Amino acid sequence: MKILVTGGAGFIGSNFINYWLNKYPHDQIINLDKLTYAGNLENLNAVKDNPNYSFIQGDIADIKLLDSILPGVSLVIHFAAESHVDRSIIGPAIFIQTNVLGTQVLLDACLKHKIGHFHHVSTDEVFGALSLDSEVKFSEITPYNPRSPYSASKAASDHLVRSYGITFGLKYTITNCSNNFGPYQYPEKFLPLMITNLLQDKKVPVYGDGLYVRDWLYVEDHCQAIDLVVHSGKIGETYCIGGMTEDINNLQITKKVLAIMGKDESYIQFVEDRPGHDRRYAVDWTKAKNELGYKPVYDFDNYLVKTVNWYRENEKWWRKLIGQTNNF
Numbered sequence: 489m490k491i492l493v494t495g496g497a498g499f500i501g502s503n504f505i506n507y508w509l510n511k512y513p514h515d516q517i518i519n520l521d522k523l524t525y526a527g528n529l530e531n532l533n534a535v536k537d538n539p540n541y542s543f544i545q546g547d548i549a550d551i552k553l554l555d556s557i558l559p560g561v562s563l564v565i566h567f568a569a570e571s572h573v574d575r576s577i578i579g580p581a582i583f584i585q586t587n588v589l590g591t592q593v594l595l596d597a598c599l600k601h602k603i604g605h606f607h608h609v610s611t612d613e614v615f616g617a618l619s620l621d622s623e624v625k626f627s628e629i630t631p632y633n634p635r636s637p638y639s640a641s642k643a644a645s646d647h648l649v650r651s652y653g654i655t656f657g658l659k660y661t662i663t664n665c666s667n668n669f670g671p672y673q674y675p676e677k678f679l680p681l682m683i684t685n686l687l688q689d690k691k692v693p694v695y696g697d698g699l700y701v702r703d704w705l706y707v708e709d710h711c712q713a714i715d716l717v718v719h720s721g722k723i724g725e726t727y728c729i730g731g732m733t734e735d736i737n738n739l740q741i742t743k744k745v746l747a748i749m750g751k752d753e754s755y756i757q758f759v760e761d762r763p764g765h766d767r768r769y770a771v772d773w774t775k776a777k778n779e780l781g782y783k784p785v786y787d788f789d790n791y792l793v794k795t796v797n798w799y800r801e802n803e804k805w806w807r808k809l810i811g812q813t814n815n816f
């Protein structure tokens with residue numbers, strides 16, 4: 489099978505390519521990535537010489553380029569996006585450009601080239617925020633209520649994908665997943681920022697009161713979920729993918745990381761809250777469990793330790809990126 493992966497040099501996309509070529513060595517993967525600040529070909533060192541892997545630097549909104557790549561492709565897995573909420577607050581335009589218009593160009597090209605399956609990778613943030621005192625979780629029937637330019641652009645892309653299915657017969661699936669963590673995550677995001685700050689003996693910024701709840705998903709569990717959806721999911725369906733069964737807030741996670749890294753709580757620095765900060769996300773992944781046999785296998789506490797160790801052992805990887813992070 490020939491697969492086009494978009495955004496395969498980013499955090500999840502690169503983990504996915506490494507996962508897929510390891511599990512399905514006979515498949516062919518083309519990685520189309522623009523190499524924005526978030527794209528890093530070093531994430532793909534393990535596969536760069538694999539004859540079944542090729543890399544093309546380019547934009548998902550480049551129709552001519554897509555026309556040259558898509559013939560012979562049977563599956564498209566669409567990760568490419570602007571993905572950082574804080575950046576979307578400072579400059580929303582590129583989020584609309586890439587996540588909305590870029591997705592629309594890619595969808596048109598997939599229709600034109602009669603792609604057999606388009607899988608769209610999205611986020612639980614499209615559903616908005618849950619309150620701390622509720623036990624409600626996001627599921628496939630939760631109404632959309634995005635509250636940041638990032639989540640609004642991802643919501644728009646989800647709507648576009650579904651509309652192309654209904655209007656033009658595009659064969660698609662969608663996953664809306666929770667916060668991923670693991671190796672190769674750019675050090676501007678919550679966990680790698682905290683870990684790399686502590687490795688430099690710096691304080692860790694915690695927004696507001698720190699009582700923000702996220703559902704954490706180890707990146708390989710996410711890859712496994714996409715694998716299940718691509719192989720056994722129903723065309724035209726959406727699957728919510730989460731990794732936790734109990735709530736945990738950012739302050740509790742910060743304290744866990746401090747303990748793993750042998751630091752005390754004086755390293756916590758509460759900073760001014762992010763505007764429109766969503767209080768709680770929690771994902772109900774019952775549909776994926778019942779229909780596809782999905783179950784997260786990577787325990788949060790163990791894989792938090794493994795993630796800390798990965799950043800400890802790969803200082804060269806993140807050191808290069810730190811300057812860029814502080815300058816955006």
Ligand SMILES: NC(=O)c1ccc[n+]([C@@H]2O[C@H](COP(=O)([O-])OP(=O)(O)OC[C@H]3O[C@@H](n4cnc5c(N)ncnc54)[C@H](O)[C@@H]3O)[C@@H](O)[C@H]2O)c1
Nearest residue numbers: 495497498499500522523524526527547548568569611668
């Ligand atoms: N990271 C998470 O916790 C999380 C959670 C839920 C959903 N998602 C979604 O998963 C996908 C991947 O997220 P990530 O964390 O790996 O993001 P990332 O920011 O690490 O990587 C994005 C990749 O897309 C590439 N890219 C950006 N614009 C492009 C364009 N116009 N054309 C081609 N390539 C382009 C970048 O160069 C980069 O390699 C995104 O769609 C994101 O919305 C992420």
